[in-house]
Amino acid sequence: MxxxxxxxxxxxQRSASAFNLRSMxxxxxxxxxxxxxxxxxxxxxxxxxxSREVRRWENRWRIAAPEKDGAIExxxxxxxxxxxxxxxxxxxxxxxxxxxxxxxxxxxxxSMIQFTDLLIVEEFRDVEDEGIMRQYMMTINxxxxxxxxxxxxxxxxxxxxxxxxxxGLIAKAEVPxxxxxxxxxxxxxxxxRRVFQIKAEFKPVPFDQTLEP
Numbered sequence: 001m002x003x004x005x006x007x008x009x010x011x012x013q014r015s016a017s018a019f020n021l022r023s024m025x026x027x028x029x030x031x032x033x034x035x036x037x038x039x040x041x042x043x044x045x046x047x048x049x050x051s052r053e054v055r056r057w058e059n060r061w062r063i064a065a066p067e068k069d070g071a072i073e074x075x076x077x078x079x080x081x082x083x084x085x086x087x088x089x090x091x092x093x094x095x096x097x098x099x100x101x102x103x104x105x106x107x108x109x110x111s112m113i114q115f116t117d118l119l120i121v122e123e124f125r126d127v128e129d130e131g132i133m134r135q136y137m138m139t140i141n142x143x144x145x146x147x148x149x150x151x152x153x154x155x156x157x158x159x160x161x162x163x164x165x166x167x168g169l170i171a172k173a174e175v176p177x178x179x180x181x182x183x184x185x186x187x188x189x190x191x192x193r194r195v196f197q198i199k200a201e202f203k204p205v206p207f208d209q210t211l212e213p
Contacts, residue, residue, distance in 0.1 A: 104165035110152035117141040136202035173200040
């Protein structure tokens with residue numbers, strides 16, 4: 001015969017499990033807020049660190065900004081000066097050597113020809129696929145005396161076209177139609193005197209820099 005006697009009241013009975021309802025309640029009451037507080041503390045620390053990093057970079061930017069602006073301005077000035085220098089160099093390199101040209105023309109003028117006017121002008125042309133081109137044009141007005149007047153004018157025109165002193169400079173030289181004839185302006189001119197005009201086009205030279213108005 002087995003006899004079992006319970007010596008405790010039901011209200012005093014305890015569960016054998018380590019986590020009963022009452023202990024879970026205590027954990028939830030005290031543990032969860034502690035975890036939340038810990039997370040909040042970690043978050044605040046990280047935010048504080050990030051704030052310090054942001055302030056550090058802001059300070060560095062405030063220090064560097066004037067230097068950056070100065071560097072940009074300096075670079076702009078250098079580029080502007082380089083452009084001006086390049087343009088000045090293009091003006092120099094594309095300029096015709098006029099003193100040498102005039103000296104060579106004088107050496108090839110027949111003795112019976114006298115110039116009354118010599119005009120040299122320049123212009124810039126925007127040529128497709130070639131860019132800005134600088135070109136000179138020359139106009140010679142003069143008088144030729146003697147029976148060889150026409151031949152002398154022809155010789156001078158051909159010299160401008162074919163003599164080595166001009167071949168690298170002048171592309172075309174001609175007497176325009178109607179630009180050779182009797183001198184009718186001077187009533188005292190001899191019958192053999194002729195007036196003439198020669199027009200010459202120089203070879204165009206590339207102008208490297210874009211011209212601004």
